[in-house]
Amino acid sequence: xxxxxxxxxxAGVETTVLGADEILINxxxxxxxxxxxxxxKLKLDGExxxxxxxxxxxLHRGVEKIAEYRTYQQFAPYVDRMDYVAAVSNGLGYCxxxxxxxxxxxxxxxxxxxxxxxxxxxxxxxxxxxxxxxxDIGALTPLFYCFREREEILKIFEKYCGARLTTHAFxxxxxxxxxxxxxxxxxxxxxxxxxxxxDEYEQLLTGNRIWLERTxxxxxxxxxxxxxxxxxxxxxxxxGVKWDIRKAMPYAAYAQFEFDIPVGKRGDTFDRYMVRMEExxxxxxxxxxxxxxxxxxxxxGKVGKVLKPAPGEVYHxxxxxxxxxxxxxxxxxxxxxxxxxxxPPSFINLQAFDQMARGHLVAxxxxxxxxxxIVLGEVDR
Amino acid sequence: xxxxxxxxxxxHLVPLIIVxxxxxxxxxxxxxxxxLERKVMADIQARLGPMRVGPHxxxxxxxxxxxxxxxxxxxxxNADRFLFWIAPLISVTAAMVAFAGLTFAPGKYEFFGxxxxxxxxxxxxxxxxxxxxxxxxxxxxxxxxxxxxSHYSLLGALRSSAQMVSYETAAGMALISGLLLAxxxxxxxxxxxxxxxxxxxxxxxxxxxxxxxxxSIAETNRAPFDLPEAESELVAGYMTEFSGFRWALYFLAExxxxxxxxxxxxxxxxxxxxxxxxxxxxxxxxxxxxxxIFLGFAGYCLWRVPRQxxxxxxIVLSIFAGLCFVIAAALALPVTVQPAWKPVLHGVFWFLAxxxxxxxxxMWFRFTFPxxxxxxxMRLGWQWMIPVSIVHVMMLGLALVLQRPPQQGGLGWAxxxxxxxxxxxxLLVAAWLGALGERRTQRIAExxx
Numbered sequence: 001x002x003x004x005x006x007x008x009x010x011a012g013v014e015t016t017v018l019g020a021d022e023i024l025i026n027x028x029x030x031x032x033x034x035x036x037x038x039x040x041k042l043k044l045d046g047e048x049x050x051x052x053x054x055x056x057x058x059l060h061r062g063v064e065k066i067a068e069y070r071t072y073q074q075f076a077p078y079v080d081r082m083d084y085v086a087a088v089s090n091g092l093g094y095c096x097x098x099x100x101x102x103x104x105x106x107x108x109x110x111x112x113x114x115x116x117x118x119x120x121x122x123x124x125x126x127x128x129x130x131x132x133x134x135x136d137i138g139a140l141t142p143l144f145y146c147f148r149e150r151e152e153i154l155k156i157f158e159k160y161c162g163a164r165l166t167t168h169a170f171x172x173x174x175x176x177x178x179x180x181x182x183x184x185x186x187x188x189x190x191x192x193x194x195x196x197x198x199d200e201y202e203q204l205l206t207g208n209r210i211w212l213e214r215t216x217x218x219x220x221x222x223x224x225x226x227x228x229x230x231x232x233x234x235x236x237x238x239x240g241v242k243w244d245i246r247k248a249m250p251y252a253a254y255a256q257f258e259f260d261i262p263v264g265k266r267g268d269t270f271d272r273y274m275v276r277m278e279e280x281x282x283x284x285x286x287x288x289x290x291x292x293x294x295x296x297x298x299x300x301g302k303v304g305k306v307l308k309p310a311p312g313e314v315y316h317x318x319x320x321x322x323x324x325x326x327x328x329x330x331x332x333x334x335x336x337x338x339x340x341x342x343x344p345p346s347f348i349n350l351q352a353f354d355q356m357a358r359g360h361l362v363a364x365x366x367x368x369x370x371x372x373x374i375v376l377g378e379v380d381r
Numbered sequence: 382x383x384x385x386x387x388x389x390x391x392x393h394l395v396p397l398i399i400v401x402x403x404x405x406x407x408x409x410x411x412x413x414x415x416x417l418e419r420k421v422m423a424d425i426q427a428r429l430g431p432m433r434v435g436p437h438x439x440x441x442x443x444x445x446x447x448x449x450x451x452x453x454x455x456x457x458x459n460a461d462r463f464l465f466w467i468a469p470l471i472s473v474t475a476a477m478v479a480f481a482g483l484t485f486a487p488g489k490y491e492f493f494g495x496x497x498x499x500x501x502x503x504x505x506x507x508x509x510x511x512x513x514x515x516x517x518x519x520x521x522x523x524x525x526x527x528x529x530x531s532h533y534s535l536l537g538a539l540r541s542s543a544q545m546v547s548y549e550t551a552a553g554m555a556l557i558s559g560l561l562l563a564x565x566x567x568x569x570x571x572x573x574x575x576x577x578x579x580x581x582x583x584x585x586x587x588x589x590x591x592x593x594x595x596x597s598i599a600e601t602n603r604a605p606f607d608l609p610e611a612e613s614e615l616v617a618g619y620m621t622e623f624s625g626f627r628w629a630l631y632f633l634a635e636x637x638x639x640x641x642x643x644x645x646x647x648x649x650x651x652x653x654x655x656x657x658x659x660x661x662x663x664x665x666x667x668x669x670x671x672x673x674i675f676l677g678f679a680g681y682c683l684w685r686v687p688r689q690x691x692x693x694x695x696i697v698l699s700i701f702a703g704l705c706f707v708i709a710a711a712l713a714l715p716v717t718v719q720p721a722w723k724p725v726l727h728g729v730f731w732f733l734a735x736x737x738x739x740x741x742x743x744m745w746f747r748f749t750f751p752x753x754x755x756x757x758x759m760r761l762g763w764q765w766m767i768p769v770s771i772v773h774v775m776m777l778g779l780a781l782v783l784q785r786p787p788q789q790g791g792l793g794w795a796x797x798x799x800x801x802x803x804x805x806x807x808l809l810v811a812a813w814l815g816a817l818g819e820r821r822t823q824r825i826a827e828x829x830x
Contacts, residue, residue: 138752144426210605210751363754
């Protein structure tokens with residue numbers, strides 16, 4: 001795949017004819033539906049995909065390297081810029097990893113508020129996924145419904161910490177801010193409204209024949225394949241593996257709340273769609289429970305102003321909206337981490353793309369990219 | 382000399398006027414159909430749509446048109462310049478010429494000593510002409526996609542041509558059902574027959590109308606069949622490399638085509654210029670509907686005038702209110718002082734109202750359904766639409782024979798009996814086809830191929 005022939009002939013589409021009837025086509029990085037700057041090289045037989053290759057790195061900012069030149073607190077806002085549609089979850093993972101390294105713990109109040117905000121973020125992230133995924137498959141309307149509800153979540157974030165997208169909501173050892181007056185009411189009101197809204201999206205899509213034809217049997221990933229790749233999150237659960245870090249290794253306050261883990265059967269795009277829809281309902285359920293029982297107390301645990309963890313290493317992972325988000329932090333006893341390695345779920349889930357796309361048509365590529373729910377900021381870091 | 386000119390032009394005067402109206406007003410109308418579409422889309426998607434250019438975005442189409450006219454016109458370096466230049470023209474010309482066959486209102490009127498219908502040409506093969514001419518538009522798409530010398534364009538053009546060709550068959554068969562009932566190809570005669578029989582053919586052959594509707598969406602490349610320009614896959618399909626005015630021409634052609642297919646459906650299935658319940662004395666109050674509707678528009682505009690923040694918006698909205706009021710007054714004339722004008726004025730109104738209703742259905746589908754995949758689209762076309770439409774034509778033929786009076790070898794059935802037999806029979810065949818397809822998919826799934 002090294003030789004791509006003349007680049008730039010015919011308005012940005014690079015092509016070389018290989019063999020008899022196969023054509024190579026380049027999708028992205030400036031393509032309307034590659035969700036950012038993913039570039040996919042497709043080898044086509046007619047419209048059928050023979051093989052594909054994802055080219056990444058267009059959004060590489062060296063986040064991991066930056067970490068080595070910042071103090072622990074200074075690096076916290078950077079993690080928001082990885083999965084920028086789920087900044088709260090990124091922040092939670094990092095804060096908990098450093099807390100683990102320090103041997104500190106966030107107070108109970110902070111833990112419950114963290115859980116609420118993270119679950120709201122999961123809903124927001126899934127809403128964005130649903131809107132864009134449906135848009136890629138050609139349903140224009142769900143996007144606006146999804147953004148309507150996402151807006152409500154972002155308003156809660158804005159009221160809480162002043163930012164909507166890159167929130168930097170948490171602080172190592174607890175919360176950055178005390179919750180505002182009316183936080184509980186806002187969350188409760190959102191959760192009450194949101195239950196019916198998920199049904200509304202489902203009415204538009206789930207029973208729709210065209211939607212079924214476009215998603216059932218498309219991009220099948222068996223449980224074995226998913227595990228072999230290391231896929232996590234809805235991509236893994238859609239294949240029928242009941243693995244969720246919130247249940248398996250509870251963090252924050254998840255152990256206190258009841259919720260189910262939805263799983264699919266066939267591992268196709270439709271199953272992953274159903275898994276995510278159900279996850280939104282479960283997230284709502286967690287929020288409803290949590291908002292009832294926010295304990296009183298301090299919001300910040302006992303951590304010093306200057307963080308100097310003892311030399312050592314720690315790996316901590318959380319269930320981000322897209323899958324397992326892991327932080328491997330190594331300390332050499334100074335105020336700056338010696339190394340921060342991040343395990344981004346999107347990057348690993350994206351590895352499944354080629355297996356899922358082979359044998360399908362070009363039109364399915366966008367459905368498969370959509371169903372993987374990748375964020376290039378996180379893939380490239 | 383002037384005498385000679387008048388004598389030469391007199392027979393062509395009315396057609397020329399209509400041609401001028403079509404060529405001058407249609408781009409504007411298409412622009413406002415786009416605005417309507419954006420407003421409908423906004424309504425369905427829980428937002429407001431264009432609100433800035435003019436009050437409620439009423440001047441948006443004009444701003445868009447000016448923008449497109451002034452934009453730089455880019456021709457890609459490796460494009461075939463001549464074809465690139467002529468392709469959009471082919472599309473838009475074909476779409477506009479198709480209007481020549483549509484009849485907008487009943488009757489013939491004497492004008493400078495010549496009898497004219499309210500149409501550019503009163504063709505006895507009207508529908509055939511429209512279908513033939515509007516199919517020519519495909520050349521514009523294929524040549525445009527090829528001339529761009531780009532992969533996305535070429536794929537878009539190929540898809541488009543395959544799609545239009547295959548759905549044309551189904552659409553044609555559905556039209557034949559209507560033509561069988563009318564026994565004529567002339568757009569005027571078809572509507573007159575519906576008036577005489579007292580039933581619109583949509584009620585006589587609902588299946589044919591449904592098939593035509595689906596096929597016409599596919600033919601005009603609209604969602605959920607908008608694969609040729611599926612923006613998430615092929616960027617903009619055959620239009621990818623076009624910009625500025627050329628792009629605007631393609632856009633215009635697309636919307637003209639929509640209006641044309643809506644016009645055909647209106648003529649063949651929806652009773653053309655006929656008022657709902659035409660000929661029923663109890664429903665005569667519907668003659669007031671055109672006036673009332675436009676008075677309503679005018680009233681709404683006036684009500685919104687004080688709510689506009691900018692002076693220019695107030696002025697524009699007042700002008701629109703005035704315009705609506707004038708139209709309302711004109712439409713009120715036939716019911717008050719000038720009954721003789723009723724066929725033309727109200728005929729055109731009802732015709733356009735049905736066209737708009739049909740277009741509204743197009744938009745509604747577009748914002749509700751996801752997009753079909755190409756192979757699924759082809760399967761739907763070839764495995765369902767075409768066989769079912771052919772069977773429907775045969776069933777309708779049977780029904781028509783049964784409707785004949787006994788002395789001609791029929792059973793003298795009423796139209797609704799014929800409708801039930803033809804529709805029921807076709808549905809049975811469709812169900813059988815469906816069962817066959819289901820079995821086949823099962824067999825394939827079992828054999829694991």
